[in-house]
Amino acid sequence: xxxxxxxxxxxxxxxxxxxxxxxxxxxxxxxxxxxxxxxxxxxxxxxxxxxxxxxxxxxxxxxxxxxxxxxxxxxxxxxxxxxxxxxxxxxxxxxxxxxxxxxxxxxxxxxxxxxxxxxxxxxxxxxxxxxxxxxxxxxxxxxxxxxxxxxxxxxxxxxxxxxxxxxxxxxxxxxxxxxxxxxxxxxxxxxxxxxxxxxxxxxxxxxxxxxxxxxxxxxxxxxxxxxxxxxxxxxxxxxxxxxxxxxxxxxxxxxxxxxxxxxxxxxxxxxxxxxxxxxxxxxxxxxxxxxxxxxxxxxxxxxxxxxxxxxxxxxxxxxxxxxxxxxxxxxxxxxxxxxxxxxxxxxxxxxxxxxxxxxxxxxxxxxxxxxxxxxxxxxxxxxxxxxxxxx
Numbered sequence: 001x002x003x004x005x006x007x008x009x010x011x012x013x014x015x016x017x018x019x020x021x022x023x024x025x026x027x028x029x030x031x032x033x034x035x036x037x038x039x040x041x042x043x044x045x046x047x048x049x050x051x052x053x054x055x056x057x058x059x060x061x062x063x064x065x066x067x068x069x070x071x072x073x074x075x076x077x078x079x080x081x082x083x084x085x086x087x088x089x090x091x092x093x094x095x096x097x098x099x100x101x102x103x104x105x106x107x108x109x110x111x112x113x114x115x116x117x118x119x120x121x122x123x124x125x126x127x128x129x130x131x132x133x134x135x136x137x138x139x140x141x142x143x144x145x146x147x148x149x150x151x152x153x154x155x156x157x158x159x160x161x162x163x164x165x166x167x168x169x170x171x172x173x174x175x176x177x178x179x180x181x182x183x184x185x186x187x188x189x190x191x192x193x194x195x196x197x198x199x200x201x202x203x204x205x206x207x208x209x210x211x212x213x214x215x216x217x218x219x220x221x222x223x224x225x226x227x228x229x230x231x232x233x234x235x236x237x238x239x240x241x242x243x244x245x246x247x248x249x250x251x252x253x254x255x256x257x258x259x260x261x262x263x264x265x266x267x268x269x270x271x272x273x274x275x276x277x278x279x280x281x282x283x284x285x286x287x288x289x290x291x292x293x294x295x296x297x298x299x300x301x302x303x304x305x306x307x308x309x310x311x312x313x314x315x316x317x318x319x320x321x322x323x324x325x326x327x328x329x330x331x332x333x334x335x336x337x338x339x340x341x342x343x344x345x346x347x348x349x350x351x352x353x354x355x356x357x358x359x360x361x362x363x364x365x366x367x368x369x370x371x372x373x374x375x376x377x378x379x380x381x382x383x384x385x386x387x388x389x390x391x
Contacts, residue, residue: 064259083201085247086200094197129294148176155304201218307366
């Protein structure tokens, strides 16, 4: 049985569910975090009081790594305290320099990781059908300074992994995938974490699978394991040896215990998300002025988000966002604005250079999606959308 609670997050703001005395419909947040029962979690962490081993590669950490390797179908996996530090570690471990080609249609973390490691992000446009980096727009961005490509899988949609691999091989570039949205996704039966040199997963509380906060790197080269372990633990290699300069990005045992509980019900979680998505598809498919995404061929998705795109000449995205909020239905303009339009970029990267990404950012709205969203909730959301869009 799935037990769900609301959660507030700086990375993904969520409104609290409130039952008002005037009997208005219960508010619908944009997301909720899946939790095991209180008893299940306390049972999982009980032996931590006996062992006193709370962090530093404890038994929960080791168990979760192995179970994730099996579930994701990857060769190697390293756990981290969050996805952002995992991404920074991958960038450092691969020795990237100069410029890295990426997408502006992503969460700020993707670009921040590059900039914090002294690299220059170079932004390519996205595909209009699935919002991932357009591989046909990548090659002309490559310069002698380019060391890697950092594509982002979006909403459970997968990048053109074959085309990106071919480009990387021709130009001797590394590929790191930001796979924060694609936990458990498969391409023609192959785990998404097996593509590229490294894939980064986020296990933040708002994700399909979470460890409260957390993240992981998956990779095929076993030599990276030692390097990742050094960089996430101060460069320590033994009781009296520190070989490199490292940081602290270790996942603790309480995070790992939450991950173990959630992993044991992940198939049920994804199946329920699929049901919600299919209901949305049915109720929204004939509403003029909006577009819903179609599944990618050969991709077994995880139904992590439900975006709609406003296609009418008059873009009513912001109007609908505000109108739904007044009805207690909370949505998110995600990703808006583009990374290139944030103040910290100081106009260094013009969004006009990525017109598809700019158009999608201005017209996208992600609807509530989580396992215990009821048929009545989805029906109410879609009826309100229809009323407002066709008004």
